[in-house]
Amino acid sequence: xxxxxxxxxxxxxxxxxxxxxxCVGLGAxxxxxxxxxxxxxxxxxxxxxxxxxxxxxRVGGFVVEGSLDEGDSRSSLVLSDGESxxxxxxxxxxPDVIQEGQGAVVVGSWGADDVFLxxxxxxxxxxxxxxxxxxx
Amino acid sequence: xxxxxxxxxxxxxxxxxxxxATVVALVLGVLAPPDAVQGxxxxxxxxxxxxxxSAYLCFLSVLIANLWGLMxxxxxAGRLARAAAEAGVVLTALTLATGSLWxxxxxxxxxxxxxxxxxxxxxGLVYVAYLCLDSLTSTSRGRRLTAMVGVxxxxxxxxxxxxxxxxxxxxxxxxxxxxSLSPPIDGxxxxxxxxxxxxxSLVTSLIVRLRHERLLPPASSGRPTPQGPKPAPHxxxxxxxxxx
Numbered sequence: 001x002x003x004x005x006x007x008x009x010x011x012x013x014x015x016x017x018x019x020x021x022x023c024v025g026l027g028a029x030x031x032x033x034x035x036x037x038x039x040x041x042x043x044x045x046x047x048x049x050x051x052x053x054x055x056x057x058r059v060g061g062f063v064v065e066g067s068l069d070e071g072d073s074r075s076s077l078v079l080s081d082g083e084s085x086x087x088x089x090x091x092x093x094x095p096d097v098i099q100e101g102q103g104a105v106v107v108g109s110w111g112a113d114d115v116f117l118x119x120x121x122x123x124x125x126x127x128x129x130x131x132x133x134x135x136x
Numbered sequence: 137x138x139x140x141x142x143x144x145x146x147x148x149x150x151x152x153x154x155x156x157a158t159v160v161a162l163v164l165g166v167l168a169p170p171d172a173v174q175g176x177x178x179x180x181x182x183x184x185x186x187x188x189x190s191a192y193l194c195f196l197s198v199l200i201a202n203l204w205g206l207m208x209x210x211x212x213a214g215r216l217a218r219a220a221a222e223a224g225v226v227l228t229a230l231t232l233a234t235g236s237l238w239x240x241x242x243x244x245x246x247x248x249x250x251x252x253x254x255x256x257x258x259x260g261l262v263y264v265a266y267l268c269l270d271s272l273t274s275t276s277r278g279r280r281l282t283a284m285v286g287v288x289x290x291x292x293x294x295x296x297x298x299x300x301x302x303x304x305x306x307x308x309x310x311x312x313x314x315x316s317l318s319p320p321i322d323g324x325x326x327x328x329x330x331x332x333x334x335x336x337s338l339v340t341s342l343i344v345r346l347r348h349e350r351l352l353p354p355a356s357s358g359r360p361t362p363q364g365p366k367p368a369p370h371x372x373x374x375x376x377x378x379x380x
Contacts, residue, residue: 012272019268022261029258040250040304060304097244102173105306122243127308128320129178131169 041105043081052110059086059116060105060124068100079104079116090118097123143349150342157335164328171325177241182328184234186336187227188256188296193337194224194344195263195293202286205279212352214279217286218270219347221263223340228260243306251299252307259292 006014041060042050050057059079067078075090077098088106098104103124111117161182171178197220205213235253240246247253266289269282300309312319312329319326 015268015271019265019272022265022268026258026261026265029254029261040306060306095244097242099173122245122248122306124306125173125242125308126320127311129181129311129322129325130172130320131322131324132172 043084044079044086045081045084047116048084048086056107056109056119058105058107059088060103061086062103063098063100065100068094068098070094077104079106086116087114088116088118088121090121094121095123099123102126147342147346150338150345154335154338154342157331157338161328161331161335164324164331168324168328169322174242177238178325180234180238181325182332184231184238185329186332187230187234189333190336190340191224191227191231191259192293192297193340194220194227195259195290197344198224198263198266198286199290202283205283206287209276214270214283215351216344216348217283218267219344219351221267221270221286222347223344225260225263225267227340228256228263232256232260248306250305250307251303252296252305255292255296255299259296262289262292265289 041058044059044061047057047059061079061081064078064080064085067076069076070093072093073091075092075094077088077090077094077100078085079088080086088108089111090106098121103126105122105124106116106118107120108116108118165179165182168179168182170176198217201213201217201220205211205217232253235256236246239248266282266285269285273279273282297310299305300307311321312326321329
């Protein structure tokens, strides 16, 4: 942060380089990052309406209670937005973070029989924070 | 460092306040229950949220100092803006780092390009660029340009804060700074969070204050130096400073 170890000329060179790099970074974020983050995920209803797309999509909803079915090579769950439900199949065990009744965002594409084939899955938690129930 | 006796006293009281608030926040943070869904990792909230809040505060200070500097040339407000921007960039990095750690434990991913995270990174880059520009400019025209970047750059802060409302994000919406009269948070967690935010605000403002003092050129501080230690060598600027 202070200029002691560098000569003024060196300092200017470093500052110019970082300035250009951060401007390039900002430009890249504006072009690609922002584009992707604006429609970060589709709801199950939107994903069903959109139908088969030739690219991967993200779908976000909550994991329906009692729908989790975990296996070593194949797991499945039902993702819902309260309006539409969709069955999601995931190759292998689900990450520990996925819980019934909580949000989840799945990356994948539609397979046969209206099953959504997930390749990545992350949890989406709510903005509520509460203490555990006594005894749980 | 050039400080008067009065400044020293203010620093000492400030430090005492920051220390007390930090201890209270630590105690409340330890005593608060873990989250029912996320478990103990949720305690990262008591670092992550105060860091983000303090970064906003810093960038607001950059805005105000630069507006002041643009209206009163030669007021030296640019140095305060620089001190605040430096702290803000560090705090933004801390926000991203703690968020990444928290995300890896609860979301199952270290990084994802959602609007909240992308805009936070962009906000950090805006102020990195601002700091570089500040180092590179020495003419009064250059300083005005820097100040204007510091003013316009503040647009990134509301972008970050409201990203969770304007767009769909993996990051959940705000719990406390949201238009709701009863934030959905356990009272003990809320108290720990409030104490942590207060502590972070005090620590940050003290650091910005001390850093600003270091950035002052030895001769033109305009403050008497009765028996203080020798002035620190002028460290921030290789080029002679005319008016910031």
